[in-house]
Amino acid sequence: xxxxxxxxxxxxxxxxxxxxxxxxxxxxxxxxxxxxxxxxxxxxxxxxxxxxxxxxxxxxxxxxxxxxxxxxxxxxxxxxxxxxxxxxxxxxxxxxxxxxxxxxxxxxxxxxxxxxxxxxxxxxxxxxxxxxxxxxxxxxxxxxxxxxxxxxxxxxxxxxxxxxxxxxxxxxxxxxxxxxxxxxxxxxxxxxxxxxxxxxxxxxxxxxxxxxxxxxxxxxxxxxxxxxxxxxxxxxxxxxxxxxxxxxxxxxxxxxxxxxxxxxxxxxxxxxxxxxxxxxxxxxxxxxxxxxxxxxxxxxxxxxxxxxxxxxxxxxxxxxxxxxxxxxxxxxxxxxxxxxxxxxxxxxxxxxxxxxxxxxxxxxxxxxxxxxxxxxxxxxxxxxxxxxxxxxxxxxxxxxxxxxxxxxxxxxxxxxxxxxxxxxxxxxxxxxxxxxxxxxxxxxxxxxxxxxxxxxxxxxxxxxxxxxxxxxxxxxxxxxxxxxxxxxxxxxxxxxxxxx
Amino acid sequence: xxxxxxxxxxxxxxxxxxxxxxxxxxxxxxxxxxxxxxxxxxxxxxxxxxxxxxxxxxxxxxxxxxxxxxxxxxxxxxxxxxxxxxxxxxxxxxxxxxxxxxxxxxxxxxxxxxxxxxxxxxxxxxxxxxxxxxxxxxxxxxxxxxxxxxxxxxxxxxxxxxxxxxxxxxxxxxxxxxxxxxxxxxxxxxxxxxxxxxxxxxxxxxxxxxxxxxxxxxxxxxxxxxxxxxxxxxxxxxxxxxxxxxxxxxxxxxxxxxxxxxxxxxxxxxxxxxxxxxxxxxxxxxxxxxxxxxxxxxxxxxxxxxxxxxxxxxxxxxxxxxxxxxxxxx
Numbered sequence: 001x002x003x004x005x006x007x008x009x010x011x012x013x014x015x016x017x018x019x020x021x022x023x024x025x026x027x028x029x030x031x032x033x034x035x036x037x038x039x040x041x042x043x044x045x046x047x048x049x050x051x052x053x054x055x056x057x058x059x060x061x062x063x064x065x066x067x068x069x070x071x072x073x074x075x076x077x078x079x080x081x082x083x084x085x086x087x088x089x090x091x092x093x094x095x096x097x098x099x100x101x102x103x104x105x106x107x108x109x110x111x112x113x114x115x116x117x118x119x120x121x122x123x124x125x126x127x128x129x130x131x132x133x134x135x136x137x138x139x140x141x142x143x144x145x146x147x148x149x150x151x152x153x154x155x156x157x158x159x160x161x162x163x164x165x166x167x168x169x170x171x172x173x174x175x176x177x178x179x180x181x182x183x184x185x186x187x188x189x190x191x192x193x194x195x196x197x198x199x200x201x202x203x204x205x206x207x208x209x210x211x212x213x214x215x216x217x218x219x220x221x222x223x224x225x226x227x228x229x230x231x232x233x234x235x236x237x238x239x240x241x242x243x244x245x246x247x248x249x250x251x252x253x254x255x256x257x258x259x260x261x262x263x264x265x266x267x268x269x270x271x272x273x274x275x276x277x278x279x280x281x282x283x284x285x286x287x288x289x290x291x292x293x294x295x296x297x298x299x300x301x302x303x304x305x306x307x308x309x310x311x312x313x314x315x316x317x318x319x320x321x322x323x324x325x326x327x328x329x330x331x332x333x334x335x336x337x338x339x340x341x342x343x344x345x346x347x348x349x350x351x352x353x354x355x356x357x358x359x360x361x362x363x364x365x366x367x368x369x370x371x372x373x374x375x376x377x378x379x380x381x382x383x384x385x386x387x388x389x390x391x392x393x394x395x396x397x398x399x400x401x402x403x404x405x406x407x408x409x410x411x412x413x414x415x416x417x418x419x420x421x422x423x424x425x426x427x428x429x430x431x432x433x434x435x436x437x438x439x440x441x442x443x444x445x446x447x448x449x450x451x452x453x454x455x456x457x458x459x460x461x462x463x464x465x466x467x468x469x470x471x472x473x474x475x476x477x478x479x480x481x482x483x484x485x486x487x488x489x490x491x492x493x494x495x496x497x498x499x500x
Numbered sequence: 501x502x503x504x505x506x507x508x509x510x511x512x513x514x515x516x517x518x519x520x521x522x523x524x525x526x527x528x529x530x531x532x533x534x535x536x537x538x539x540x541x542x543x544x545x546x547x548x549x550x551x552x553x554x555x556x557x558x559x560x561x562x563x564x565x566x567x568x569x570x571x572x573x574x575x576x577x578x579x580x581x582x583x584x585x586x587x588x589x590x591x592x593x594x595x596x597x598x599x600x601x602x603x604x605x606x607x608x609x610x611x612x613x614x615x616x617x618x619x620x621x622x623x624x625x626x627x628x629x630x631x632x633x634x635x636x637x638x639x640x641x642x643x644x645x646x647x648x649x650x651x652x653x654x655x656x657x658x659x660x661x662x663x664x665x666x667x668x669x670x671x672x673x674x675x676x677x678x679x680x681x682x683x684x685x686x687x688x689x690x691x692x693x694x695x696x697x698x699x700x701x702x703x704x705x706x707x708x709x710x711x712x713x714x715x716x717x718x719x720x721x722x723x724x725x726x727x728x729x730x731x732x733x734x735x736x737x738x739x740x741x742x743x744x745x746x747x748x749x750x751x752x753x754x755x756x757x758x759x760x761x762x763x764x765x766x767x768x769x770x771x772x773x774x775x776x777x778x779x780x781x782x783x784x785x786x787x788x789x790x791x792x793x794x795x796x797x798x799x800x801x802x803x804x805x806x807x808x809x810x811x812x813x814x815x816x817x818x819x820x821x822x823x824x825x826x827x828x829x830x
Contacts, residue, residue: 326717329718344710349777358706371697
């Protein structure tokens with residue numbers, strides 16, 4: 001007989017070096033319900049799901065499917081056992097047809113191993129009809145809209161007879177109409193007794209579709225609630241209401257004149273940031289808050305000239321800069337510590353010294369145009385010592401350092417260019433607690449020296465603890481700039497979810 | 501943790517010297533097998549001369565591979581530049597000369613060949629840096645273009661009967677030291693200074709190591725990428741000139757397959773296909789290691805068909821270890 005719960009994850013614990021990503025987390029999902037999983041960025045939702053699908057091996061706890069203990073090797077194994085995942089990013093083969101994608105890896109065969117296209121297309125057509133999805137099985141899947149492609153992934157999950165479907169932010173790239181259609185299909189699945197785990201930041205959606213809501217915070221499960229018991233405000237306070245136990249250094253520097261002025265900056269991509277304006281002053285730390293997908297990184301990259309803009313002005317120290325590029329930004333005293341340290345920060349096979357000096361070579365040339373290696377190295381040593389980078393030697397490859405020390409090398413790189421403005425995109429991501437505090441101290445000292453810092457952060461305590469002001473983005477638009485006195489987790493969260 | 505770092509550093513240093521260890525090991529092996537006969541000054545001199553032209557190609561493609569690129573057009577570009585050089589160095593009384601009845605000063609063939617190589621480099625570089633073509637495809641196309649141009653320019657004939665002054669460029673010597681060896685030493689030194697001591701050279705490593713981080717660090721990735729193909733093109737031009745001068749002719753078979761020899765040599769010399777890693781000394785050792793293998797097998801009387809076979813395996817083994825070494829970071 002069927003169990004009370006379709007999916008039970010009991011006391012799941014997962015420890016990464018230096019951080020307890022999941023701490024005794026229990027999630028129980030009933031069949032025939034939509035169960036929302038909510039929490040701030042980094043609360044542990046994705047980690048929990050990765051444990052379910054065997055991408056991570058949990059350090060403790062058990063996973064039960066229909067009351068039976070199970071462990072999946074990978075997502076394909078899970079799919080065969082009736083647990084499927086609809087990802088934020090699509091994972092289909094765009095050049096193949098809808099039917100071919102649905103039956104990828106398990107194509108119906110005729111004799112001699114020839115694929116039975118007719119049967120495949122017919123089965124697909126029947127399935128799509130049952131789900132009231134109006135798509136021809138022969139259509140090339142890449143030619144469909146994103147929402148239709150997503151719908152096909154759901155159809156694929158159904159075709160595997162999935163009993164549990166996990167949806168990770170399925171609406172992040174959908175329009176309102178498309179969301180309505182998705183919800184219709186979700187309700188159909190619910191009627192067919194499928195359990196749906198719905199991960200989303202969007203309050204409105206949760207109240208529209210979810211039966212139950214589980215809230216995670218800091219790797220712990222706060223609780224599971226019936227949607228009727230919850231209000232918008234209650235949900236927000238559950239998500240953010242932690243005691244701020246991290247101490248931050250004082251940031252009481254004197255605020256000076258305007259260094260950076262951004263006016264009505266727009267991205268050429270209509271889904272990205274639009275019409276953003278703000279000012280940054282000497283000695284100030286401006287925090288940038290928002291949820292994943294708020295286009296914070298995109299905005300920072302545009303200000304630094306890595307991305308193009310379609311309208312708006314960027315002025316540095318009163319001088320308007322047209323067609324910004326990283327080179328120009330650096331010449332005008334800007335530096336940028338990117339969010340993706342591996343992807344766009346470190347040069348993994350170069351040593352500490354070269355990683356530090358790479359953006360400042362221009363200032364260390366002899367009359368013949370040759371590099372002054374000795375002075376470059378001395379300067380690298382000086383900056384890294386000032387930040388207390390821990391490394392065996394300056395010749396050590398940066399890839400052999402810990403995340404925190406890599407970050408210090410990259411901060412050293414930018415300090416060596418003698419910047420006035422530092423953009424720091426998630427400066428403490430993937431860094432252990434001790435190094436985190438050191439980075440906060442460095443930031444505070446820099447502000448006291450009269451430098452201006454923009455800090456993008458997904459961590460509320462960090463945003464509130466370090467910033468003089470916090471600008472909040474939602475769906476690419478600035479929904480407000482909060483002064484220190486107005487900076488509370490609730491206010492930030494309210495602005496971050498304004499258009500959701 | 502500390503010992504782990506030390507170990508990995510130790511491994512890195514050991515792997516830096518594997519190219520040297522291989523080279524010296526091969527030398528010893530060969531001298532044992534031939535009871536020292538293979539290592540007489542005359543033989544070594546011949547080996548150095550034979551590998552000298554390839555060194556230029558290796559230096560060029562070595563820089564390109566450091567930026568995580570590749571160049572398949574080397575062989576035919578060198579063939580084209582050799583033909584261009586030869587065409588301006590033919591004896592004026594030679595009736596089938598391309599510019600029959602005309603004689604040019606000695607600098608003309610050199611400048612013309614280097615310019616032709618440079619233009620091809622710029623063409624490749626522009627397609628790759630600004631046109632965003634994959635280097636493999638861009639240089640595959642230009643390889644065929646170079647071959648076509650060579651055939652059109654020479655009407656598929658041998659460009660022979662070169663004047664003695666031109667031939668002396670490669671065939672002469674200073675005392676006991678052949679000119680070619682001196683040229684190689686000068687070229688290697690210049691490339692070394694460039695890669696090690698200039699901003700752009702450093703940028704090449706950065707681009708190959710992480711082009712996105714290079715861009716954020718203010719490096720003009722497109723311009724630098726275009727320039728690396730340009731510099732390589734200049735080196736191919738010099739290679740073409742020296743080759744025509746050494747052989748005393750150029751035809752459509754000149755420098756055939758040189759791209760594979762050069763790529764194999766620098767790979768054996770520790771220039772990583774993953775980009776961002778490689779030294780001039782490694783490139784040169786790689787060239788002479790491959791040369792030694794060829795020469796050793798000939799000396800031992802191994803059939804040339806087998807030589808081809810052995811070379812193929814060596815390339816595969818070298819890249820296999822290279823990939824094992826650097827793939828870990830993903």
